[in-house]
Amino acid sequence: MSVKRKDLFVSIVGEENVKDSQAQLLAYSYDATANFQSKPDLVISPRDTEEIAGIVKICASEQIPIISRGSGTNLAAGTVPNQGGLIVLFNNMDEILELDMENLTITVQPGVITQNICDFVEDNGLFYPPDPSSMKISTIGGNVSENSGGLRGLKYGVTKDYVKAMTVVLPDGEILKLGGKLAKDVAGYDLMSLFVGSEGTLGIITEITLKLIPLPISKKTGIAYFNSLEDAAETVSAIIADKIIPVTLEFMDKGTIGAVEDFMKIGLPLDAEAMLLMEQDGNEEQVASDIQQMIRIAEQNGATSTAIASSNEEAEILKTGRRAALSALARKRPTTILEDATVPRSEIAKMVKAIQQIAVKYDVQISTFGHAGDGNLHPTCLTDVRDEEEMLRVEQALAEIFHIAIELGGTITGEHGVGEMKAPYLEWKLGTSGINVMKGIKQSIDPQNIMNPGKMFAKETKMRLVINNG
Amino acid sequence: MSVKRKDLFVSIVGEENVKDSQAQLLAYSYDATANFQSKPDLVISPRDTEEIAGIVKICASEQIPIISRGSGTNLAAGTVPNQGGLIVLFNNMDEILELDMENLTITVQPGVITQNICDFVEDNGLFYPPDPSSMKISTIGGNVSENSGGLRGLKYGVTKDYVKAMTVVLPDGEILKLGGKLAKDVAGYDLMSLFVGSEGTLGIITEITLKLIPLPISKKTGIAYFNSLEDAAETVSAIIADKIIPVTLEFMDKGTIGAVEDFMKIGLPLDAEAMLLMEQDGNEEQVASDIQQMIRIAEQNGATSTAIASSNEEAEILKTGRRAALSALARKRPTTILEDATVPRSEIAKMVKAIQQIAVKYDVQISTFGHAGDGNLHPTCLTDVRDEEEMLRVEQALAEIFHIAIELGGTITGEHGVGEMKAPYLEWKLGTSGINVMKGIKQSIDPQNIMNPGKMFAKETKMRLVINNG
Numbered sequence: 001m002s003v004k005r006k007d008l009f010v011s012i013v014g015e016e017n018v019k020d021s022q023a024q025l026l027a028y029s030y031d032a033t034a035n036f037q038s039k040p041d042l043v044i045s046p047r048d049t050e051e052i053a054g055i056v057k058i059c060a061s062e063q064i065p066i067i068s069r070g071s072g073t074n075l076a077a078g079t080v081p082n083q084g085g086l087i088v089l090f091n092n093m094d095e096i097l098e099l100d101m102e103n104l105t106i107t108v109q110p111g112v113i114t115q116n117i118c119d120f121v122e123d124n125g126l127f128y129p130p131d132p133s134s135m136k137i138s139t140i141g142g143n144v145s146e147n148s149g150g151l152r153g154l155k156y157g158v159t160k161d162y163v164k165a166m167t168v169v170l171p172d173g174e175i176l177k178l179g180g181k182l183a184k185d186v187a188g189y190d191l192m193s194l195f196v197g198s199e200g201t202l203g204i205i206t207e208i209t210l211k212l213i214p215l216p217i218s219k220k221t222g223i224a225y226f227n228s229l230e231d232a233a234e235t236v237s238a239i240i241a242d243k244i245i246p247v248t249l250e251f252m253d254k255g256t257i258g259a260v261e262d263f264m265k266i267g268l269p270l271d272a273e274a275m276l277l278m279e280q281d282g283n284e285e286q287v288a289s290d291i292q293q294m295i296r297i298a299e300q301n302g303a304t305s306t307a308i309a310s311s312n313e314e315a316e317i318l319k320t321g322r323r324a325a326l327s328a329l330a331r332k333r334p335t336t337i338l339e340d341a342t343v344p345r346s347e348i349a350k351m352v353k354a355i356q357q358i359a360v361k362y363d364v365q366i367s368t369f370g371h372a373g374d375g376n377l378h379p380t381c382l383t384d385v386r387d388e389e390e391m392l393r394v395e396q397a398l399a400e401i402f403h404i405a406i407e408l409g410g411t412i413t414g415e416h417g418v419g420e421m422k423a424p425y426l427e428w429k430l431g432t433s434g435i436n437v438m439k440g441i442k443q444s445i446d447p448q449n450i451m452n453p454g455k456m457f458a459k460e461t462k463m464r465l466v467i468n469n470g
Numbered sequence: 471m472s473v474k475r476k477d478l479f480v481s482i483v484g485e486e487n488v489k490d491s492q493a494q495l496l497a498y499s500y501d502a503t504a505n506f507q508s509k510p511d512l513v514i515s516p517r518d519t520e521e522i523a524g525i526v527k528i529c530a531s532e533q534i535p536i537i538s539r540g541s542g543t544n545l546a547a548g549t550v551p552n553q554g555g556l557i558v559l560f561n562n563m564d565e566i567l568e569l570d571m572e573n574l575t576i577t578v579q580p581g582v583i584t585q586n587i588c589d590f591v592e593d594n595g596l597f598y599p600p601d602p603s604s605m606k607i608s609t610i611g612g613n614v615s616e617n618s619g620g621l622r623g624l625k626y627g628v629t630k631d632y633v634k635a636m637t638v639v640l641p642d643g644e645i646l647k648l649g650g651k652l653a654k655d656v657a658g659y660d661l662m663s664l665f666v667g668s669e670g671t672l673g674i675i676t677e678i679t680l681k682l683i684p685l686p687i688s689k690k691t692g693i694a695y696f697n698s699l700e701d702a703a704e705t706v707s708a709i710i711a712d713k714i715i716p717v718t719l720e721f722m723d724k725g726t727i728g729a730v731e732d733f734m735k736i737g738l739p740l741d742a743e744a745m746l747l748m749e750q751d752g753n754e755e756q757v758a759s760d761i762q763q764m765i766r767i768a769e770q771n772g773a774t775s776t777a778i779a780s781s782n783e784e785a786e787i788l789k790t791g792r793r794a795a796l797s798a799l800a801r802k803r804p805t806t807i808l809e810d811a812t813v814p815r816s817e818i819a820k821m822v823k824a825i826q827q828i829a830v831k832y833d834v835q836i837s838t839f840g841h842a843g844d845g846n847l848h849p850t851c852l853t854d855v856r857d858e859e860e861m862l863r864v865e866q867a868l869a870e871i872f873h874i875a876i877e878l879g880g881t882i883t884g885e886h887g888v889g890e891m892k893a894p895y896l897e898w899k900l901g902t903s904g905i906n907v908m909k910g911i912k913q914s915i916d917p918q919n920i921m922n923p924g925k926m927f928a929k930e931t932k933m934r935l936v937i938n939n940g
Binding site for chain 1: 846881
């Protein structure tokens with residue numbers, strides 16, 4: 001970036017909050033997504049909303065791309081500055097501003113680590129349910145921009161269900177305040193939901209008020225192994241049909257179980273085709289009754305072994321396997337691609353089988369774990385980005401996974417976002433009309449396309465696959 | 471409407487589904503909002519999505535306004551055809567299409583009466599929680615277009631929290647399918663939330679998939695009367711602070727209590743300043759414990775009399791008063807204006823006091839009841855539209871109520887919508903930037919402004935009040 005331009009930014013945030021050494025630019029050239037990289041021109045750490053408004057005004061007049069970035073845990077290349085420009089960090093905006101015990105809300109700056117919010121409110125007997133796996137590292141600003149999910153989505157919903165108010169700096173530098181500490185508000189279009197999950201393409205979120213709920217008193221954990229995917233899927237359906245909505249209902253397939261056992265040596269049954277980890281929270285009697293009933297349902301549906309944790313320590317042991325899933329898989333090959341094709345709950349068995357067949361068809365390694373209760377699966381592909389020929393097969397396999405997910409009434413991404421990586425597939429889900437509506441909105445709010453350009457909207461849509469299953 | 475134009479519509483839906491006699495046009499010239507009236511040119515009842523697409527294409531090419539209308543229970547003049555045009559009814563599209571017990575969803579056409587959905591799913595052990603007071607008459611399409619609330623909003627949220635998928639006919643006649651039977655979906659902007667509550671200004675919703683939850687097993691009702699508004703408001707705060715989220719927490723002020731007693735003669739305490747009606751649902755022990763604890767909290771906060779219903783019959787008796795509130799008030803004067811200024815829960819006492827002072831200041835009759843748990847109040851103004859001088863004072867009083875609501879961190883409408891009536895006040899809540907973002911979106915999706923024109927966007931914003939409280 002030219003000295004003159006840099007000086008404009010320095011005049012707003014101070015020398016100490018601007019970085020542009022080659023090492024620093026390199027550090028912000030990628031996120032957690034394999035195989036995407038591009039250097040920004042400058043990295044800036046504003047201290048408040050007004051500074052951000054000033055920065056955006058410069059970018060608007062100079063047409064400089066702006067990429068908001070939390071902790072860079074994004075899995076869809078959503079924070080890679082693929083057209084250069086300015087990375088905006090929130091390390092100077094990481095304060096919890098207010099806990100309102102009367103209205104059950106917390107107001108925070110975007111740079112607060114999500115886990116810190118959870119810990120803080122739990123110390124006050126309250127609960128912020130969204131729990132993306134990255135929550136120990138990721139920021140709430142990132143979570144809101146991505147509408148992050150997590151393990152508790154089935155019972156408690158996702159990030160968007162908890163955003164009550166926000167301050168946004170629009171692409172022209174205007175400051176917009178949306179929402180309030182309100183349970184109901186129908187004054188105008190639901191702009192807040194539009195900004196949640198917009199991946200930094202419509203503006204910069206600079207303050208967030210979140211809804212909290214009372215902390216459940218009790219929690220219990222159970223586990224079940226199955227010799228067939230269908231039995232596990234039947235168990236999921238039967239639990240819901242029995243009117244139980246568990247807080248988590250996690251799934252691992254055979255490949256994942258094997259990888260975990262290989263890594264941890266904790267005695268997992270290597271012949272099992274599927275594992276379900278179940279948790280319920282609420283008041284004590286209800287939790288005890290629900291977890292027993294879920295295990296009973298698993299047994300009725302062919303579970304080969306089951307267990308209920310009788311203490312927190314035992315619960316931690318049961319959870320070890322699922323927690324280690326990604327690390328256990330990731331150590332096997334140089335590159336891990338964590339996908340999140342999502343289907344209706346009723347289609348889980350079909351989806352997992354299809355993934356296994358696709359892996360064989362393209363001769364790639366894919367194991368699947370994920371959130372069975374809400375159909376949010378994580379097919380995890382183990383590969384090596386340096387092997388171009390294999391990467392081509394990986395791409396074909398993933399495209400076919402997206403295709404099947406949509407065929408089954410699902411979506412190309414349940415909780416990771418579109419970013420640059422999935423943009424070419426978005427039209428498969430939304431159709432031309434849907435993409436056009438989105439483009440119109442983007443154009444109306446960000447006519448110069450300075451907000452995270454090259455994300456969400458692809459230059460070219462991938463050809464829709466024609467798969468002959470016959 | 472010219473014969474030629476009419477014939478175009480007849481050719482799509484058949485003669486029997488088009489109305490244009492003067493009596494018929496008059497019948498669709500108003501909704502439940504006092505003092506707004508304007509005749510449409512034609513009333514049409516399409517039979518499916520494709521017919522609606524055909525109708526919209528004609529309207530687009532001929533620039534004919536289209537007003538979607540459910541049962542016309544709108545309270546913000548949202549369905550009054552103030553620029554003439556075509557009223558689209560859904561009386562031929564009132565089928566429940568599918569109940570999916572595995573994914574816990576129901577798919578319906580927009581013309582289904584909301585109460586019928588509730589009854590149907592309850593017969594299957596499931597629960598659709600949003601319960602606008604109009605639900606016995608209003609259609610689900612209307613509820614979705616208005617993002618209707620209801621009594622259970624505090625615990626269960628509002629309509630938008632239950633919409634999982636929809637089919638929309640866009641203003642160019644294209645058919646757009648959004649969402650799915652999915653707990654998580656972050657593929658692109660949240661267009662579904664944009665259409666929910668957009669009051670027919672962005673397209674016509676022609677099919678809706680709703681999320682269901684298991685039906686709570688048990689329910690209990692309690693009631694408490696207070697000699698001061700503050701005691702009632704303290705009780706609300708203390709209940710929440712005690713980590714109880716009741717299913718309903720309804721409020722009536724002295725004026726409403728008096729009107730109900732006058733109407734029903736059921737022995738309500740006429741000296742009480744406030745009533746709180748409390749309900750909890752869930753499993754039996756929890757419900758019993760919560761309702762006892764809520765009544766205990768009311769007593770600790772100065773309740774002068776309390777009661778817990780020991781049977782369903784007793785519960786119905788306790789609920790009679792609140793249920794009769796609107797009818798009891800409405801019979802007093804020729805015109806009833808039901809408002810829905812909404813504030814954070816912590817500001818209820820201040821808001822109700824302010825409403826009482828405003829009524830005195832402008833010498834108008836306003837009583838307040840509403841949903842205390844979520845701060846959604848219904849100041850109800852009793853007046854006579856034929857008295858122009860009084861109507862001027864009513865308008866001033868309501869404007870001041872909106873002003874105070876916003877000052878207290880609230881909104882001009884919690885659940886009724888903006889329509890034509892509140893459009894001039896919307897900028898008070900959203901600011902110029904917010905209105906501009908909305909206008910940009912409207913312009914990008916409906917560039918000809920044929921979808922419910924004259925709603926949501928005002929020709930002129932009312933001047934912001936300057937109130938000297940000193």
